[in-house]
Amino acid sequence: MTTAARQAESGVGTAGGSATQDQPYVRMYRQMVAIRLFEERANDLYTRALMPGLAHLYIGEEAVAVGVCEALNRDDYITSTHRGHGHCLAKGAAPNLMFAELLGKEAGYCKGKGGSMHIADPATGNLGANAIVGGGAGIATGAAFSSKYLGTKQVAVCFFGEGALGQGVLYEEMNLAQLWKLPVIYACENNLYNEYTHCSETTAGDMLARPAAFGITAEAVDGQDVRAVHAAATRLVERARRGEGPGFLLLHTYRYRGHHVGDVAREYYRPKQEEQQWMSERDPIALHAEWLIAEGLADRVSLDRIEAELVIDMDKAVEFAVNAPYPDPDKVGEDVYA
Amino acid sequence: MPDTATAVREISFGDAIREALAEEMRRDSHIVLLGEDVAEAGTPFKVVKGLVEEFGTSRVIDTPISEPGFTGLGVGAAMTGLRPVIDIMFGDFLTLVMDQIVNQAAKVHYMSGGAWKVPMVVRATMGATRRSAAQHSQSLHAWPSHVPGLKVVIPSTPYDAKGLLKTAIRDDNPVIFFEDKISYTKVKGPVPDGEYTIPFGVADIKREGRDITLVGTSSMVQVALGAAAMLEEIGISAEVVDPRTLWPLDEKTLVESAKKTSRAIVIDEGSFRYGVTGEIASVIAEGAFYDLDGPVRRIGAMHVPIPFSPALEDVTVPTERDVFEMARTMCNK
Numbered sequence: 001m002t003t004a005a006r007q008a009e010s011g012v013g014t015a016g017g018s019a020t021q022d023q024p025y026v027r028m029y030r031q032m033v034a035i036r037l038f039e040e041r042a043n044d045l046y047t048r049a050l051m052p053g054l055a056h057l058y059i060g061e062e063a064v065a066v067g068v069c070e071a072l073n074r075d076d077y078i079t080s081t082h083r084g085h086g087h088c089l090a091k092g093a094a095p096n097l098m099f100a101e102l103l104g105k106e107a108g109y110c111k112g113k114g115g116s117m118h119i120a121d122p123a124t125g126n127l128g129a130n131a132i133v134g135g136g137a138g139i140a141t142g143a144a145f146s147s148k149y150l151g152t153k154q155v156a157v158c159f160f161g162e163g164a165l166g167q168g169v170l171y172e173e174m175n176l177a178q179l180w181k182l183p184v185i186y187a188c189e190n191n192l193y194n195e196y197t198h199c200s201e202t203t204a205g206d207m208l209a210r211p212a213a214f215g216i217t218a219e220a221v222d223g224q225d226v227r228a229v230h231a232a233a234t235r236l237v238e239r240a241r242r243g244e245g246p247g248f249l250l251l252h253t254y255r256y257r258g259h260h261v262g263d264v265a266r267e268y269y270r271p272k273q274e275e276q277q278w279m280s281e282r283d284p285i286a287l288h289a290e291w292l293i294a295e296g297l298a299d300r301v302s303l304d305r306i307e308a309e310l311v312i313d314m315d316k317a318v319e320f321a322v323n324a325p326y327p328d329p330d331k332v333g334e335d336v337y338a
Numbered sequence: 339m340p341d342t343a344t345a346v347r348e349i350s351f352g353d354a355i356r357e358a359l360a361e362e363m364r365r366d367s368h369i370v371l372l373g374e375d376v377a378e379a380g381t382p383f384k385v386v387k388g389l390v391e392e393f394g395t396s397r398v399i400d401t402p403i404s405e406p407g408f409t410g411l412g413v414g415a416a417m418t419g420l421r422p423v424i425d426i427m428f429g430d431f432l433t434l435v436m437d438q439i440v441n442q443a444a445k446v447h448y449m450s451g452g453a454w455k456v457p458m459v460v461r462a463t464m465g466a467t468r469r470s471a472a473q474h475s476q477s478l479h480a481w482p483s484h485v486p487g488l489k490v491v492i493p494s495t496p497y498d499a500k501g502l503l504k505t506a507i508r509d510d511n512p513v514i515f516f517e518d519k520i521s522y523t524k525v526k527g528p529v530p531d532g533e534y535t536i537p538f539g540v541a542d543i544k545r546e547g548r549d550i551t552l553v554g555t556s557s558m559v560q561v562a563l564g565a566a567a568m569l570e571e572i573g574i575s576a577e578v579v580d581p582r583t584l585w586p587l588d589e590k591t592l593v594e595s596a597k598k599t600s601r602a603i604v605i606d607e608g609s610f611r612y613g614v615t616g617e618i619a620s621v622i623a624e625g626a627f628y629d630l631d632g633p634v635r636r637i638g639a640m641h642v643p644i645p646f647s648p649a650l651e652d653v654t655v656p657t658e659r660d661v662f663e664m665a666r667t668m669c670n671k
Contacts, residue, residue, distance in 0.1 A: 118450065
């Protein structure tokens, strides 16, 4: 069944699929709330032992995925990471098909063969979440190569965490992208922790000096400010689309939860006080809500209504996934070869 | 031999590879060639010489010395509409691109539930005896054969190389295509003028025989044929079977040949241990056990890093004499 057909059958649209046309900044709010609600439910499914494997939650980093993906067209490409639910949703994935994949169900985006770390969806340009750190670099750069070769004007965004700054292939791809002026944006989400290790212990020198060494246009952005992310992403995406070459975004953000759901006792690598501070002072959803209200683009009631609608949608999506059948074991050998 | 044959010429193994690339690139503008010194230099082996003049630098692309970089880029390009052919100058450098091949290219189609595909060919060389020492002489074709999601091609003749490379380029899956370096110029053979392709998973009987089956891959097919000629002189009729693709593997032809002759030796230039000879021998042993006169025997490269000195290197690779002696013993002659 195609993605569109499965979506139609389940009767649940994409995270951004509001019946009413949102003002762009309100839409960004909606998208961020959708991701957070999705992740809270993923956490719940995981702790109820309904979700196999591992759950790497994106909570706290929503402004990064939304700010970047709102600067893209539907047919632009992304590659995502093991912490990829936010990217997939922000690019337009349907929550019900994502939940189904998280639970290993046949109706999922990958027919249950990929799981949480491998959501892929051609309909939204999602080349796949990748569980090898830095694993998306070649794929995103190759997609940009195709775009340039075929003259389609598509842009590819490679999302990766600051942990991928330790992977050599990232620099090989950045070198090729700049040599050949490919329309690719390297979006580095610096959530400060390479799994359980602070990035200061793993990363020598200045992060931004790395793209600069290749002559790649780079910007550092407050990753908790969705408007700032969106503005910077738009600048780099538009110049890439004009054929002016790759860009690099360094997005300062924070992973509220552990490396994965089971990473609960984490005081040995980061203090609770630090987590509290980010959550209370730097929350991307709260900050953006305040701004929307101050600017008169929304009021508390309308924002609460958005959240209430999304809660209904997300609960429906979870219900769809929980009730969906597992794949027939006979299908284990399908899709090995095209 | 070719059924569409019109005029048949004698060309080299390397020329056959070049012809396949040129014909396919003329047929499909989505095919691009990426690798180190593939353009004006035509690679150190001169195998792709002349392609840049015909297809230009937008399709025959010199890359930095950056194998993971351009192979990874190839995966993404293949997913998004192109058909990249990646040139790995020395097969030894496959070690550098294993993540791109094994964790990315081989997995994309399956992990995505069939949503994305990777129509990419990785051409890599193999083969020792060029006095190039341990890092430029290995035959690593067993490695990708171990990975589901990849197809592995290992031709021995110009005819097979051309027909199989065209099939590889048209395949919607990642294909690792192994070319023996010595064969580029040394092995010549008939190739028709006309268009033809060779399907994967179909072994070829290079010589028919009654008394013993010699399974050879790549340059070891020539070794097996040489041994077969020597065996004929002492009254032993050897059949030489070339699987041509390691995956998919034509198990039926291998088993049937062994059943017919009741004896089999598998000869391959990869390291003897945990390799192609072991896999093919087990296929034959399982499929033809009750028809065999004795255990399936194997001859592979010695389990040492490939040495530099000719005096040392030459003893590490299988020879016609090795095959001849083993076959003679097995046939009690």
